[in-house]
Amino acid sequence: MQKILVTGGAGFIGSNLVHYLIGNEQAEVLNVDLLTYAGNRASLKSVENASLYHFEQADIRDHEMMTRLFEAFEPDRVMHLAAESHVDRSIDGPADFLNTNIMGTYIMLDVSRKYWEGLPAGRKEAFRFLHISTDEVFGSLEAEGMFREDTPYDPRSPYSASKASSDHLVRAWQHTYGLPVLITNCSNNYGPYQYPEKLIPVIILNALQGKPIPVYGKGENIRDWLFVEDHVTALLRVLEKGNVGETYLIGGNNEQTNIDVVHKICALLDKHRPRGDGRSYAELITFVTDRPGHDLRYAIDATKIKNELGWEPRHDFESGMEKTVRWYLDNLDWCNEVLHGSYNLERIGLGDRR
Ligand code: NAD
Ligand code: DAU
Numbered sequence: 001m002q003k004i005l006v007t008g009g010a011g012f013i014g015s016n017l018v019h020y021l022i023g024n025e026q027a028e029v030l031n032v033d034l035l036t037y038a039g040n041r042a043s044l045k046s047v048e049n050a051s052l053y054h055f056e057q058a059d060i061r062d063h064e065m066m067t068r069l070f071e072a073f074e075p076d077r078v079m080h081l082a083a084e085s086h087v088d089r090s091i092d093g094p095a096d097f098l099n100t101n102i103m104g105t106y107i108m109l110d111v112s113r114k115y116w117e118g119l120p121a122g123r124k125e126a127f128r129f130l131h132i133s134t135d136e137v138f139g140s141l142e143a144e145g146m147f148r149e150d151t152p153y154d155p156r157s158p159y160s161a162s163k164a165s166s167d168h169l170v171r172a173w174q175h176t177y178g179l180p181v182l183i184t185n186c187s188n189n190y191g192p193y194q195y196p197e198k199l200i201p202v203i204i205l206n207a208l209q210g211k212p213i214p215v216y217g218k219g220e221n222i223r224d225w226l227f228v229e230d231h232v233t234a235l236l237r238v239l240e241k242g243n244v245g246e247t248y249l250i251g252g253n254n255e256q257t258n259i260d261v262v263h264k265i266c267a268l269l270d271k272h273r274p275r276g277d278g279r280s281y282a283e284l285i286t287f288v289t290d291r292p293g294h295d296l297r298y299a300i301d302a303t304k305i306k307n308e309l310g311w312e313p314r315h316d317f318e319s320g321m322e323k324t325v326r327w328y329l330d331n332l333d334w335c336n337e338v339l340h341g342s343y344n345l346e347r348i349g350l351g352d353r354r
Helices: 012-023 041-047 063-073 087-092 094-117 121-126 158-177 199-208 228-241 258-272 303-309 317-330 332-339
Strands: 003-007 028-033 053-057 077-080 128-134 181-186 213-216 222-224 247-250 255-257 285-288
Touching: 003 012, 003 063, 012 028, 012 041, 012 228, 028 063, 041 053, 041 332, 063 094, 077 094, 077 228, 087 094, 087 158, 094 128, 094 158, 128 158, 128 228, 158 181, 181 228, 199 213, 199 258, 199 317, 199 332, 213 258, 222 258, 228 247, 228 303, 247 303, 255 258, 258 285, 258 317, 317 332
Parallel strands: 003 028, 003 077, 028 053, 077 128, 128 181, 181 247, 213 285
Antiparallel strands: 222 255
16 A cells, blocks of 8 residues: 655645545555644544554754654655645745745655655656646636646645745756656645635634624635535546646636625525514624735636546535535534633734734
8 A cells, every 4th residue: 555645744735635645545644744833633633543544743943853753654645735835824924834835835846856855666656746726826717718737826825935945956856866746736725624714614604603704805706616525536647647747737627706605605694594673694794905006817727637637626616615615514623622721713815923
């Protein structure tokens, strides 16, 4: 059975990936995660005793520790997800983003390369390093057009600039040292275990608490939403079938304005958890000061991964959103556990913190 070293496996996408791999007995997994505010063992309770699952609380910026973990676990593949991931936090405090996303990726590449160079021929040939990145590296679209693999980089936030830097490092390690890398750039994910600082869980939790639902600007910005399990299956398809050195864009062909997303969630909450006074949650929608440098529109052309690797999403927005809203309603304890002591749904990202 393959051994996969996953970084950031206690975060949103990482925990969904680990559940999928362990649930399907598809690989032996070492999850390396620092457990920042965004990483929580509460997201991995159902797998923590599985014989195929191992966890190590460690910092990807710790070269010695990463070297030791590679030597002990001897992975066949690396899936690198660990990152600082929230745009608003990157506006308030960019340094953590540069340190983790750029230096952390450099250290993962350096340790992987040295480990890979020492592998016997067959295993060396088969080794893969998959770097999980974002469509935000391409910047912002106007009303027309879509991001493709050959779209020039144009990152605009500290977060996306740090992810763009990490993508360049990954390509440099392939070009210079021959490390067998793959890169994916995906659009906005939604689904279970997303830390309640991102739009969808923020809406759900504020609504349930009867608080104003904060919509930045006029709510006209557009994101291309993908259910997280579909992202996971795309990553695994790229890992197994992707051509070394190539980039694959992943998206759900599902563009939505923020205000439409908010209305959809309010309608689902009205259906599944009606307010006592019979009024709609939509009455709580409140337009607030816009995000500085707010990218207008993201949209992915996912033709390459569809045509070359045969991947397509299985969830449409209706079924994915229904599952997501129900998951949060059924898992409010998880929300309280991961928020406890670190964040209370307050507005961040106005650039006025140091
Ligand atoms: P997340 O913030 O939910 O999780 C990040 C995880 O990384 C956490 O478990 C955290 O503890 C861990 N981590 C952070 N710094 C670390 C360090 N120094 N050492 C070890 N672990 C560390 O993020 P996510 O939304 O799950 O995103 C995962 C990856 O996918 C990121 O690289 C992100 O850029 C990328 N991505 C996310 C989306 C999205 O919509 N969420 C879309 C495209 C790409
Ligand atoms: O496109 C992929 C990216 O998607 C990932 O790389 C990032 O890691 C991920 O966080 C996400 O970035 P966004 O900035 O698009 O996601 P967020 O959920 O923070 O915001 C989605 C949209 O909703 C964005 O236009 C800002 C808006 N928003 C967000 C919040 C938190 C609001 O209107 N109100 C809010 O309270």
